[in-house]
Amino acid sequence: MSVISARGIVKEYPYGGDSVRALRGVDLEVGPGELVAVVGPSGCGKSSLLNVLAGIDPPTEGRVELLGRDLGALGEGERSRLRLREVGFIFQRFHLLSVLTAAENVEFPMAEAGVPKGERRARARELLEYVGLGHRVGHRPPHLSGGEQQRVAIARALANRPKLVFADEPTGELDRRTGDEIIALFERLNADGTTLVIVTHDTSVAGRTRRVVEMADGVVVRDGRAGG
Amino acid sequence: MSLFFGLALAAALQAPPPGILVERRLAESVPLRVGDTVRVRALASGATPRPFVVEGVFERPADPSRIARNEYEVRFHLPDLEEVLGTRDRVDRFAVVLSPGASPDSAARWIEGLAFGTRAYGSRALADRTSATFRVVSRFHRAIGIVTILASAIFLLCVMIIRVDERKRDMGMLRLVGVSRGTVFRSIVLEAIGITVAGSAAGAGLGIVIAQVVNAYYARYYDTTLRFALVTPRIVVLAALLGLGLGAVAGALAAWRVVNVPPQRLGER
Numbered sequence: 001m002s003v004i005s006a007r008g009i010v011k012e013y014p015y016g017g018d019s020v021r022a023l024r025g026v027d028l029e030v031g032p033g034e035l036v037a038v039v040g041p042s043g044c045g046k047s048s049l050l051n052v053l054a055g056i057d058p059p060t061e062g063r064v065e066l067l068g069r070d071l072g073a074l075g076e077g078e079r080s081r082l083r084l085r086e087v088g089f090i091f092q093r094f095h096l097l098s099v100l101t102a103a104e105n106v107e108f109p110m111a112e113a114g115v116p117k118g119e120r121r122a123r124a125r126e127l128l129e130y131v132g133l134g135h136r137v138g139h140r141p142p143h144l145s146g147g148e149q150q151r152v153a154i155a156r157a158l159a160n161r162p163k164l165v166f167a168d169e170p171t172g173e174l175d176r177r178t179g180d181e182i183i184a185l186f187e188r189l190n191a192d193g194t195t196l197v198i199v200t201h202d203t204s205v206a207g208r209t210r211r212v213v214e215m216a217d218g219v220v221v222r223d224g225r226a227g228g
Numbered sequence: 229m230s231l232f233f234g235l236a237l238a239a240a241l242q243a244p245p246p247g248i249l250v251e252r253r254l255a256e257s258v259p260l261r262v263g264d265t266v267r268v269r270a271l272a273s274g275a276t277p278r279p280f281v282v283e284g285v286f287e288r289p290a291d292p293s294r295i296a297r298n299e300y301e302v303r304f305h306l307p308d309l310e311e312v313l314g315t316r317d318r319v320d321r322f323a324v325v326l327s328p329g330a331s332p333d334s335a336a337r338w339i340e341g342l343a344f345g346t347r348a349y350g351s352r353a354l355a356d357r358t359s360a361t362f363r364v365v366s367r368f369h370r371a372i373g374i375v376t377i378l379a380s381a382i383f384l385l386c387v388m389i390i391r392v393d394e395r396k397r398d399m400g401m402l403r404l405v406g407v408s409r410g411t412v413f414r415s416i417v418l419e420a421i422g423i424t425v426a427g428s429a430a431g432a433g434l435g436i437v438i439a440q441v442v443n444a445y446y447a448r449y450y451d452t453t454l455r456f457a458l459v460t461p462r463i464v465v466l467a468a469l470l471g472l473g474l475g476a477v478a479g480a481l482a483a484w485r486v487v488n489v490p491p492q493r494l495g496e497r
Contacts, residue, residue, distance in 0.1 A: 075406065112406070
């Protein structure tokens, strides 16, 4: 079973009295355990595709199945619950809550999912250890470096043990060395069985994934599977 | 018989002057002490001043209707007062204290029946007649209060909208990772209620301190026990309830703006 199955995706946004077509018929299948990079220049539709695939934005046309569920048949509440419990998100600008500590940021999605307090404390600590921040659990985001903040964001994305993680320009705010460390972390995560879809324009990130989906003008122009 | 009249005359000549009570403020400003002799005459009568002995000093009850008048009060026995004034059987005003359970209406009717033209009022009716000015002042204060509450509500709403706008990205992130609209909505409303209740508590505390300063100043200025500013438990409870209500409304309006924007657009400037 595919983790993501998208068929004939069209996405239009209203613009003035007209509309702008951001996606012009995208087909994409992502299987379990894949590490996929979606690349392309700015404005090619990468972020629009991520929003549609994650059930954040409904497509104008086409059908998306996420983890075996038809997103078009789910209400907004059900899509939110699906994202909370089975999908992880990593953003370019980390988007950590600055008033919470690293551990509390990781606990937050678990609290929303109803995980008991003791269990989420233990799991948050375990996840921060996993991303190499076991010594920074009590620090707040403003006291962490960019790389450390992104590691906390990765730990938060893994909080509810998702089957799939979306990352939107995860190294965009980081220097090369820190970006490499984050990609290494993604590789480890993928080796542990998590499916990852990374939207990036960083060619070095794309070069370390097993599959590169290249977009231009709202369509997939190349889908380079390993060996393909 | 002549011996009797002689003794009576001598006793009258040696009799101490009659006693009076003077108000504490007067006693302090002259100054007068118990046992002092003072000579008193009515300004209108032109009669020779008569001596009186200060038998006591009393504290005049605090009365807001007399606070601004710089009058001193002296209490005479009624015959002595008639002597000083040079008029008898004439009373402008007098107060009657009723026994517990007595009907003020019956007493008023009885007193009005004693002499033609006499009007008797119960204390409540008299307070109503003499406190018209204070009622106007009270309405004025209420109007100021309402305007203040309205201005505070608008200010609070603006604060909440600004606070929420500053954190739109965070809110968007929460929605993207699957936190429900309801949770985001409730968190904003709870934050607004927290701000307003804390503000109400701080306002009530500040009000209590300011009331004490105002009362201390005017107590000294007017030499009175009257209290000019009061923060009662009812006012504190009202402030807390208003804080709750205004916080809930302002939070709900600010939250409504956020939860109705698609999460991916909350990161846009």
